[in-house]
Amino acid sequence: MSVWLHIVALGLLASLGAALLRVWRGPSQADRMMAAQLAGTGGVAVLMVLAALQDWGLLVVALALALLAALAAVGFVKAQTPDGAGDPEESPPPRDWAQKPAARQPDNGA
Amino acid sequence: MTLALDLALCALIVCVSLATVAGGGIFRAIIFFITYGLFLAIGWARLGAFDVALAEAAIGAGLTGVLLLAAHGRLRRMRTKAVVQRTGLNLPAALAATAMTGALGWAWFALPAPSVPDLSQSIAQTGVGNPVTAVLLNFRAWDTLLESIVLLAALLGVWMLAREEDWNTPLGPRYHALSGGVLVGFGRLLPPVGLIFGAYLVWAGAESVGGAFQGGTVLAAVGLVALMANVLPAPSISQAGLRIALVLGPGVFLCTGLLAAALGSDFLSIAPEVAKAMILTIEIALSISIAVTLALLVLGPPVDTQGAP
Amino acid sequence: MMADIATYVLTALGLVFFVAGTVGLLRFPDTFSRLHALTKADNLGLGFIALGLAFQAESWAQLAMLALIWALALLAAGTVAQLVARAALAGLQEDE
Numbered sequence: 001m002s003v004w005l006h007i008v009a010l011g012l013l014a015s016l017g018a019a020l021l022r023v024w025r026g027p028s029q030a031d032r033m034m035a036a037q038l039a040g041t042g043g044v045a046v047l048m049v050l051a052a053l054q055d056w057g058l059l060v061v062a063l064a065l066a067l068l069a070a071l072a073a074v075g076f077v078k079a080q081t082p083d084g085a086g087d088p089e090e091s092p093p094p095r096d097w098a099q100k101p102a103a104r105q106p107d108n109g110a
Numbered sequence: 111m112t113l114a115l116d117l118a119l120c121a122l123i124v125c126v127s128l129a130t131v132a133g134g135g136i137f138r139a140i141i142f143f144i145t146y147g148l149f150l151a152i153g154w155a156r157l158g159a160f161d162v163a164l165a166e167a168a169i170g171a172g173l174t175g176v177l178l179l180a181a182h183g184r185l186r187r188m189r190t191k192a193v194v195q196r197t198g199l200n201l202p203a204a205l206a207a208t209a210m211t212g213a214l215g216w217a218w219f220a221l222p223a224p225s226v227p228d229l230s231q232s233i234a235q236t237g238v239g240n241p242v243t244a245v246l247l248n249f250r251a252w253d254t255l256l257e258s259i260v261l262l263a264a265l266l267g268v269w270m271l272a273r274e275e276d277w278n279t280p281l282g283p284r285y286h287a288l289s290g291g292v293l294v295g296f297g298r299l300l301p302p303v304g305l306i307f308g309a310y311l312v313w314a315g316a317e318s319v320g321g322a323f324q325g326g327t328v329l330a331a332v333g334l335v336a337l338m339a340n341v342l343p344a345p346s347i348s349q350a351g352l353r354i355a356l357v358l359g360p361g362v363f364l365c366t367g368l369l370a371a372a373l374g375s376d377f378l379s380i381a382p383e384v385a386k387a388m389i390l391t392i393e394i395a396l397s398i399s400i401a402v403t404l405a406l407l408v409l410g411p412p413v414d415t416q417g418a419p
Numbered sequence: 420m421m422a423d424i425a426t427y428v429l430t431a432l433g434l435v436f437f438v439a440g441t442v443g444l445l446r447f448p449d450t451f452s453r454l455h456a457l458t459k460a461d462n463l464g465l466g467f468i469a470l471g472l473a474f475q476a477e478s479w480a481q482l483a484m485l486a487l488i489w490a491l492a493l494l495a496a497g498t499v500a501q502l503v504a505r506a507a508l509a510g511l512q513e514d515e
Binding site: 001004005008011012015016018019021022028030031033034035037038041042044045048049051052056059060062063066067069070073074076077080081088089091092093 | 423426427430431433434437438440441442444445450453454457460461464465468469472475476477481484485487488491492494495496498499502503505506507508509
Binding site: 002003006007009010013014016017020023024029032033035036039040043046047050054055057058060061063064065067068069070071072074075076078079080082083084085086087089090 | 111112114115118119122125126129134137138141142144145148149151152155156158160163164167168171172173175176179180182183184187282283284285286287288291292293296300303304307311318319320324328331332334335338339
């Protein structure tokens, strides 16, 4: 069991490291922020596995990380609004948002 | 197997820190810095330092991320183009840094291992079971008192960026959100859970993982979510309640120290009989102050609506 | 014995979903499809790992903590997905 949990933790860390490639490449800022969000959730999973391996007191740390995972993303979304303090839902989507896929070029990771 | 896990974690930390300074835009560096804080928190957890891991996760991956992203958004709104001049390698600086690293490495191997004093008997007298709390609030209470005052001084430094006329206006950018939207719903659901969790961390910090600083940081983070969703109205500097909350922590700490001095023993000494009650009182007051100070530090000075962005 | 088998199977499933989420994040062509992949890893990956570890827990308090962690991660993931998608749709965020 302990060996298997180590393997799971290693697999999660490898998957996290690969997600950071999107931070490196991602052409838009939302791509980079999303990859950081995935890293945060992966970190929660790694901490939970470490809690089962080392000491169940680590669940408190995992809970704190899960609580704060969204804070940076909410800060990012608010910083992108025109006056820096708004809500992205306050401005309606552009009129042609349903036609966008034809005009949008897949960026293929750029 | 454990060694492979630790090596992978160390490799990730080094790669992320190199990627942070590798350039390619400020936003990318900010995101890498946030993930760097996350991996450091996992590293602290591997080392068994759970309280430090808690603080690192809350501050490094949470509060600092919001601060840097808000600053970046503000720079972007002012249409400041971040021009990074590529001037090539700075040879004197590189040589000095390498020499410093070499000297530190040599000192690490050359110095004898320090003899760790046996604190196990003394911890029983401090009134708390968590050794980190015992050190922070009993053995080294002087440092913690000064740190809480330093936090307050940092907040005053941020407030000096405001004009005198703005001291009655609400702090920070005037947050607004679509009522009934996703952000407001989040700002209503998350803070109560965070409040209970933060209070639990302060209370449980005496015996297990937690403490005043960790609880205060979690409270500051969820308070910030409530402020950003406009569920909690932003306070202004002139409010008396705000000023009392800020001064409460250092004030109570200082008063207990002076009380101990007045009663005949040394300044900041805690008698074993009243230790637990006194430490808990100081911790509750400190966590309130730390929560309010950290939230206001990230919020920033009051902004006038006509002029600066 | 049964608990150990359950842990093996469920944590393996969780790891598969996490890897799938990362592969989706790297390979999908568009911001919105990447967001789609990311939320699968958030919800299902973390859920299966929490469920698998629950069979190893030693007390009800730890079970409650695992469930609470997953619920909070769900709440955060759902909110962030909505907000980031809305910001990207309105063209509010520029390419770097």
